[in-house]
Amino acid sequence: MECEKVRDRFSSLLEGDLNHLDEKIVREHLGSCSECQKDFERFEKTVRWLQSVEEAEVPESFLSGIYKKMEDRKRSGLTAEKVRPVWLNYLVQLKLPIQAVAMVAIVFLALYLTKMMPFETPSSKDVEQTKVSEPEVKMEAKLVTKEEEKEKKAEAPTMEARRLKESEKAGVPAAEAGKRAKQSIAKEQVFLAAKHPQEIVLRITDREKALAQLRELVRQSGGEIVREESNIVLASLPTASFAKFEKELAGLDSLKKEDQMVFQREAMEAKGVPLGVKREEAEEKDKELAKPMTDKEKRISIRILLFQE
């Protein structure tokens, strides 16, 4: 028998697990191979030493130590449960890993944010805040809400025509330009729908005169009249020139009284920004006219409500 096979049988030999024949072969090998014999002696000694290791006595107060630990656990467990909110206790009982809970929370947060973003419109509370106290203006505001949809529809073709003109100027092929224009118009419509249009109530004495002045003012501001009705004028203006337009519009008033102009700037009032501050900001925007702007920010729609004295 080979040395390696003999060595594999050391444990069996020592424990008397080998059958008679195997034991005889192994013992014969050990008698003839001094290396294996030496190795077996060391092996035997190791096992004997292992088995001679006496058991250690259990330290004193072992059981009382267990009871003490039990008490400590109960106390700390109770404290932890008191500090923990009820729902967290429930989760702990369920043995949910904290990572899983965090993951679910993150997913819900992400879903909530992505769902909420497109519907980010001023709440009814905001709208109420912007309402002007005078009864006349309230009436006008009602009229405005009825006309809103129609006006939005009217805006679109005007924008489209302008974009087509621009693309023609730039030398873009007509079909491609039309396609791009449609895309950008769609974007703009979405933007305008999301953005609340500016509303200005203007008290006038002579309607025709006021309308003529208004048209001229819009033209000077680089904008255009989109629609004219009996008491509502819808204009489209470059955003940058809005502040200037607003000032000029105030000057149109024949009575020249401050309280005759009521500006509904819902976003402004909702945020609590003082009017003056907003105007200053708008003026600064005027200065930045030269800066490139995105299509979305380029124009603003203004609804001017004419109120005859």
Add this chain to the structure above:
Amino acid sequence: MESSPRVQKGVIESCKAGDEKAFAEIVLAYQRKVFNIALRILGNMEEAKDLAQEVFLSVFQSIKDLREEAKFEPWLTQITLNHCRNRWKYLKRRRYFNSDSLDDPIETEDGSMPMQIYDLSDNPEIHAEKKMIRQWIQSGLLELKEEQRELIVLRDLQGLSYEEIGKVFSLPEGTVKSKIHRARMDLKEILERSSH
């Protein structure tokens, strides 16, 4: 052959029902076994004491989940080994065992002396130093692989049968035998190496 259980089935049933007296009886019956397994696997009295107490706390908490009372002993051994594995990892992370090497001199009551036990095996004075041999064996055990250490502790120090060990490790008896033989051979090599 399986050793006879140290506690009656009824005691385990009472402990399952939350009877603290029955629990104390179980602790008294098995504390020596659990403590010594922990001591030989971890090589430290304080750690072994703390761990053995933790084992019994786990037993008290989870004994209601034990389906067969007859399997209490292998179940208890499994809990002990699991606790030992966790504690071993914890202590290793904190480099607890770094200073414990067989190449280091053994600290005895008479001062330190080099490890030359194999070569001086005929010296009766050295043989008399049971404590020293125990320490030497202990150091060798700590250098074995975790599973090998567990197998040797259960077989050669605790005297469990191959069948019982097979139940604890969920291994066939033949596999247990060959694994234990390999572990003994490795321990022999370790001790031999350290003696030169």
